[in-house]
Amino acid sequence: MKRVVPILLLASLSACGLRPVYSGGSHGAVAQALGNVEVQPIEGKGGWLVRNALNDRLSTMGGGGPAYKLVVKLDDQISGFGLRADTAITRERRTLRARYQLIDMATGTQVIDDTAGSDAGIDVTSSEYATIAAEDAALERLSQTVADQIVTRIALFAAREKQR
Template sequence: MKRFIAPFILALMLTACGLRPLYSGGSTGAVASTLVSIAVEPIQGKNGWLMRNALNDRLGTPRNDNSRFRLVVALDDQIEGFGVRADDTVTRERRTLRARYQLILSSTGETVLDATAGADAGIDVVSSEYATIASENTALENLTQRVADQIVTRLSLYAGGE
């Protein structure tokens, strides 16, 4: 009998925890309708092009040119070498991508959200320069996806009223 009471009590406690689905309402819910109303401003450079595309993929295309919000993103992309051999050659690199983003209300120009996101990746430096450059580019593509996920998650929390 005691084996059945404990799970029952835990189930009752779980329903009172206050959790609610972030994307409730589906594509017509508050979060989804807010995300689709965000226009991502152009971002400089190759990393900016990758980031803007990743954000647009996740946010969806604004329904019209009069978006409720503008998203302004500034990127900081760094590659630093470490893991130095006795002959001063670098054996390992770290690529760091940081983004400062601001969500701006289009009608008033007021900044309603100002935050940062970032990620880093390790890169092996090999004897082939081509392979090292390809690894650096792959790391940038992966970091862009991870940072875009972080940004959209934070925007979703803002839209959900957190």
């Protein structure tokens, strides 16, 4: 009896409906759809970083040519919130938000209109150089995070389309 219970539990897991998004590897439907996304230029340093991160993730997927166009608009803000008694800022928050749209190039239809974003805390030191370096490092990390969120959302869209 003790051996039957684990076997029944394992058998019930196969009926849970979960399927890997990237089934089929680089030849699967989701990977092919991701490989067919053309990322439009994005303004600013943050835009350059996000676009490169998106292209790094999407270009590794297979694809026969662009079927979708990805348009991204960024909002990059730095705000101070930690104050000393002499009103000097001791802490900053860098926030990177992206509004993105995935457009079917064949029909011109917008298939995704969504947002992604993240934020990071930055210590403000007496060295202006160190603070600027920390702000730049935060932007690089945030760009990677935002790109991951966008690619994940597009992959979920492609997986749903595959099931139709």
